[in-house]
Amino acid sequence: MAPIQHLTHRTPQVTADELLAGFHPSHRFGEVSFDSYRPDPSQPSQSEAVQRLRDFAAGIGSASGGGLFGRIFGGRRPAAKAGIYLDGGFGVGKTHLLASLWHAAPGPKAFGTFVEYTNLVGALSFRKTVxxxxxxxxxxxxxxELDDPGDTVLMSRLMRELSDAGVKLAATSNTLPGSLGDGRFAAVDFQREIQVLADQFDVARIDGEDYRHRGLPQAPEPIGDGELEEYASSRYGDRTLAVDDFAELVRHLSSVHPSRYRQLLDGIDVLVLHNVHTITEQSLALRFVVLADRLYDKDVPIVASGAPFSELFTQEMLAGGYMKKYFRAVSRLTALAREGQKGEVLL
Incomplete structure (x- = not known):
C-alpha cells in the first residue's frame, strides 16, 4: 500500500533564509540547457531566442557597461539594457530557456517566479531584498505578471535598483513589458512605473504553440471516484501519495500563504484529488494557479476524479484579465494529469 499524506493537514512554516535558499530552478528544470531545448523548425523565433540568450549569458559578469562603475567610466556610449525579456504564449519553452540561462551564467544568481520575489520582499523588507x-x-x-498597482510600483523600484547596481535581469511573461497590468487595473495611471520596467529589457519574442499539446490527445477522462485511490495505489506502488478532497484543498489554500506552497508539497510524489469541480471564486482560483505552478515545478503527477481540468475555471475567468494565468494553469495541470494517468512524461 502506498504511503498516504493529506495536504489539508499541512501548515508549513518557512523562514526568510529558506526562501532565499529556494531561488533556483525547480527539479523539472534542474538540468536543462540550451542544447536540450528543442526549437520548432516552423518557428524561427525559437532558434533566434536561443542564440540571443547564449549571447546574453556570455556577457554576464563582464566589467564593461554595467552598474555605477560603468556609468562613471563608460563615456557617452549608449548603455546596454540591463535585461532580456522572453515574451510568448504558454508552452513555448520560455521557462526552459530561462533556466538554461541561469545554468549557463556565473554566480551568485537567483531564479524564481514573480510571486516568489514579491513574497521575498514581504519576508525580508524591500531594502533588505535589494x-x-x-x-x-x-x-x-x-x-x-502585474496583477495590482502595488506590485507594479514594487517591481519597478526593485528592477530599477538592481539595474543600477549592475545586476543583469531576465524575465519571462505572456505579456509585453509595456502592456503589463492591462485588463487587471487602471494601468494608464501607472504608466510611468510600467515604462520603467519596460526600459530595463530587450524583448525576445518566442512564437509557437503549446508544446504540451503538440500532437498529443486531449486531457484524460477523470477516473471514477470509487476507483480513484485503488487505481493510484496500484499504479504508484510505494510512492508517497497526497490524497485530498478537492473542495477541502481549495479551502485550505486560503489559510496557507502562497510563498509556502512549495513546502506544502515536500515529499509528495503523486497528488490524488477527489471530485475536482469548477472554482467560482476568483481569489481561490488565483491561489490554485500558484499551486498548479508549484506542482508543475516539482513534477508531481495528478490522478483525479470529477471534472476535467479544462473545466477548472469559469468562462468569465478564462475571458477576463487573468486569462493567461488560468490558461497556463490548465495547460500545466493537463500535462500532469496525462503523466499521472497515461504515463506521458513531458519536460
Whole structure:
C-alpha cells in the first residue's frame, strides 16, 4: 500500500533564509540547457531566442557597461539594457530557456517566479531584498505578471535598483513589458512605473504553440471516484501519495500563504484529488494557479476524479484579465494529469 499524506493537514512554516535558499530552478528544470531545448523548425523565433540568450549569458559578469562603475567610466556610449525579456504564449519553452540561462551564467544568481520575489520582499523588507540581490550577477524572474498597482510600483523600484547596481535581469511573461497590468487595473495611471520596467529589457519574442499539446490527445477522462485511490495505489506502488478532497484543498489554500506552497508539497510524489469541480471564486482560483505552478515545478503527477481540468475555471475567468494565468494553469495541470494517468512524461 502506498504511503498516504493529506495536504489539508499541512501548515508549513518557512523562514526568510529558506526562501532565499529556494531561488533556483525547480527539479523539472534542474538540468536543462540550451542544447536540450528543442526549437520548432516552423518557428524561427525559437532558434533566434536561443542564440540571443547564449549571447546574453556570455556577457554576464563582464566589467564593461554595467552598474555605477560603468556609468562613471563608460563615456557617452549608449548603455546596454540591463535585461532580456522572453515574451510568448504558454508552452513555448520560455521557462526552459530561462533556466538554461541561469545554468549557463556565473554566480551568485537567483531564479524564481514573480510571486516568489514579491513574497521575498514581504519576508525580508524591500531594502533588505535589494541589498541581498544587488550582490548577484543575474536575477531571473519567471512568469512576470502585474496583477495590482502595488506590485507594479514594487517591481519597478526593485528592477530599477538592481539595474543600477549592475545586476543583469531576465524575465519571462505572456505579456509585453509595456502592456503589463492591462485588463487587471487602471494601468494608464501607472504608466510611468510600467515604462520603467519596460526600459530595463530587450524583448525576445518566442512564437509557437503549446508544446504540451503538440500532437498529443486531449486531457484524460477523470477516473471514477470509487476507483480513484485503488487505481493510484496500484499504479504508484510505494510512492508517497497526497490524497485530498478537492473542495477541502481549495479551502485550505486560503489559510496557507502562497510563498509556502512549495513546502506544502515536500515529499509528495503523486497528488490524488477527489471530485475536482469548477472554482467560482476568483481569489481561490488565483491561489490554485500558484499551486498548479508549484506542482508543475516539482513534477508531481495528478490522478483525479470529477471534472476535467479544462473545466477548472469559469468562462468569465478564462475571458477576463487573468486569462493567461488560468490558461497556463490548465495547460500545466493537463500535462500532469496525462503523466499521472497515461504515463506521458513531458519536460
Amino acid at each position: 541589498e541581498v540581490l544587488s550582490g548577484y550577477k543575474l536575477v531571473c524572474i519567471d512568469e512576470f
